[in-house]
Amino acid sequence: MTTGPTRDAWLQAVAGVLKGAPLETLRWHLPGGAAIEPLYPRAAGAAPVIGRPPGTRWRIVQRVDHPDAGEANALALADLEGGADGLTLVLAGAAAARGFGLAAPDIDTLERALDRVELDLITLRLDAGAAAPAAAASLLALAQRRGLAAGRLAISIGYDPVGILAAQGRLPPEGAVGELVAALERAGHAGPALTADGRPYHEAGASGSQELAAVLATGLAHLRVLEKAGLTLEQAARRIDFVLAADADIVLTLSKFRALRRLWARVEAACGLRPEPACLHAETAWRMLARRDPPTNMLRGTIAAFAAGLGGADSIGVLPFTAALGLPDAFARRVARNAQHELMAEANLHRVTDPAAGAGTFEAVTDMLCTEAWAMFQAIERQGGAIAALLSGWLQDEIAAGLAGAPEPVIVGTTRFALAHEAETAVLAPAPPAPVADGGLDGRPLPARRAAEPFERVSP
Template sequence: MEDRPLAELFEPATRKRWRQAVEAALKGGDFEKRLVSKTADGLRIEPLYEPAASVAQPVRAPGPWRLAQRIDHPDAEKAGAQSLSDLEGGADALVLVGRDAPAARGFGLDLSAVDTLDAALKGVMLPLIALRLDAGPAGFEAAALLKQLVERRGDDPATLDLNLGLDPLGAYAAIGRLEQGWEARLSETVTAFAGYRGRVALADARPYHEAGASEVQELAAVLATAVAYLRALEAGGHDLERARDAISVLLVADADEFLTIAKFRAIRRLWARVEQACGLESTPLRVLAETAWRMMTRRDPFVNILRTTMASASAGLGGADSITALPYTQALGLPDAFARRVVRNSQIVLIEESNLARVSDPAAGAGGFEALTAELTEKAWAAFQEIEREGGIAKSLESRALAGRIAAVEQARAKAVATRKEPLTGASEFPFLAEKPVAVLEVAPSQAARSDAGLPSLRLAEPYEALRDASDAILERTGKRPTVFLANLGPVAVHNARSTFAANAFAAGGIEAIGNDGFTDTQALIEAFKASGARLACLCSSDAIYQSEAVPAAEALKAAGAGTIYLAGKPAEAEALRQAGVHGFLFAGCDLLGLLREAAEQAQG
């Protein structure tokens, strides 16, 4: 009997054989349209990659990433309680958020007195943790106060892991106002913190990401900002090595694990190019991460737990040194202790139980990640050079050139959200109109620090949430939501797919669907419609039934007083349906947001 390994009994797996199997499965379908996707930057995401050749990849210093939590309660004593609770619960890094910071979301501490910092860090042993300031335009003042606090406590500066988070150019991007003389103040602060361990300047990607920037644009803006700080410090008399060691970057991690991992790997390659151009020996760049504000939703906020966990895992796998994950209720208000615990525990599981931090670069050699990393690096370098040709990041922001490019990407993404090409679970997909309120702390937010002069801060779900908010207001005022009558034609087996699709689609706009088991008799259909009290109706059935019954059903609904009639599907011949009274068509890929806005108005008469 022949004794051969099982694998040898089959033909070798080749790309050619795989492609033949794919073509057979597609049955004539377009390979490019069906299996190849593209990022906002036009990068191709292939369905299959071969193992990649080994590429030199800068990595973070050995060990797990830091688990950081935001301290943003406006009351300093309560903020201090938050600090201790988070550290006792497993965090090993804190971010003190000032009320003037664009990322404060209407909360944050008043970082104008050293006593406030002292109270917010009461009982915290600074040498045992990492601490970052997020003070926005008040960054220089907050840094000086932190130095006073260290001196008051008598801590050894060399034992402290501090990140002052000074980012005047990031504040300019967010609020549209650039502090005069920031270069000199940055240089003076580096001098003042000589002997301290940590970083002084932070090139922060959040203003760009929140405005809608693509991965390439985010990387380019951060790199251009870091280079601007490098130049400012060199001009201030610091040698390049000291200037380089004073700079860190913060990238945004979102729920797209492939692009997030590749983006975090790419920033290290990009910075290594800068170091090489400066004649410096490469050292690990300090890369911080915060999960994306723009992916957070107010509706079905528990889905945010999945989003932030995926984002945290991706940032960690991509090589982030420290990760700050937003609690799942962040978009609803000031998160309570439970929400903070959930987001903290998610990272603890990733680090301690899943052991994701044990390998320095787990994506190494993986064809997909290596290809994306290489493409992001090259495109981001070209975008960085474009900013440099415009005079640097400050000049590009001043001329609105960068803002214009980001706006173009944001508009394309907004269209994808409106058509559900980019679905948002709980907001545009699988909405639940009867969801219960989620608890947040009873602290009223203050006015945001952003202005129209800066880049906008956007969340993808906001347009759908506005419709849901309006529906809730109507429910509270009248006891009833806007409704749509589902005019289901034929038995359940025939109409169920489209009636379910339609009910979920209308619910995304806060419009409650009135369902039924279907009708074979027009008179019964009309009686049910009149009894529903709805002004909207949506025909739901198969294409075959539409051909014979949709036109008379639409005419009967119109005659019965239906204000607006929709049809679930995309019929090839729509003119006859329109003449019969069908106003719009609901199908995968339609402008759902536009349809819902119109339907919400029509539902109210």
């Protein structure tokens, strides 16, 4: 009887490659010092992490962020005709708008931006920052104007007061959530109202476990404020969805998405709720985009979408490869959505439920992230919760401390294999300067950094 490969056989094969170097040189060290071994056996008894229904596609979501509503509409229609399943309406002033975004949250602006868009056939997300309640009211009024029942539309309001404090240093009014929920109830909207958004923490350099901890603490804060607004815990849990950043580290990204589902189920159980699959959206990471040799961002975006899709994301937005340079044109947007079409239509990645289940490395990293994130989540709660930890600066300091002494990143096209001469890359408008925080802030904003920025200030 023949047997499969053994660890001893693998060690013998690797010894020849290492040429006397110790096996420890193949260990992978994560931020915070945790070590991932070069080889793991199959994880016995591991069960799949269930997210979207088995065999179903994740949704391809494209940003609507052109400041001119008419131009935004033309780009959005091209995205939908090209196979996108959903749109994210990005409003000016939101942290993720990067200086662009629809000019105003009024109904006339949204009507122009969504002209000829069949709202009942797609998913819609709002990324409006502090303007989310006003944008939600306009969007639901637009649906009513078109004779569409709000309860039949797949709309995520995307309001995250904690994330606004983290990214912009301002805490929205205390009663805003209650007013928003009451307005949504009157309109018949039953989908997610509040979002626990991990992007501000990832953009500031947070590790995977720090991002997860911040998202958990935000989700728990949302549960509390929704319960205070009059919802039961069961109703409140259905009103929350999640956003995580997906970057080009396949193992960490895939494991992070799996870990979020496990961790939120643990929070729900601790609250006495029957755990239900979290509604989880992915956006490819702003932190990994580079201005030099921008076509390399296509590869990073595809890898990130690959990892998020296999990690169980319900929907994915790929930032166009020119986003760091300015407002992406139709070609860059087409590349972003086609990357996902390739992953599903050609590679059929969506057909396998949690392919990482039982794989030793992925299970080990998922377990490690769960352990570290839960410990930090508890530390945030000891600070008084997510808002208190941000107002005091404790969470900002923890993220900064984790970055201290981090090795130089390897960025193909920037820190490695940089081109001596680069061709011009087309964008609809150049990126504006980063806004300077003014006075009167409630807390210290987290910086939104791209890892390539320090190297882009030096001529190649």
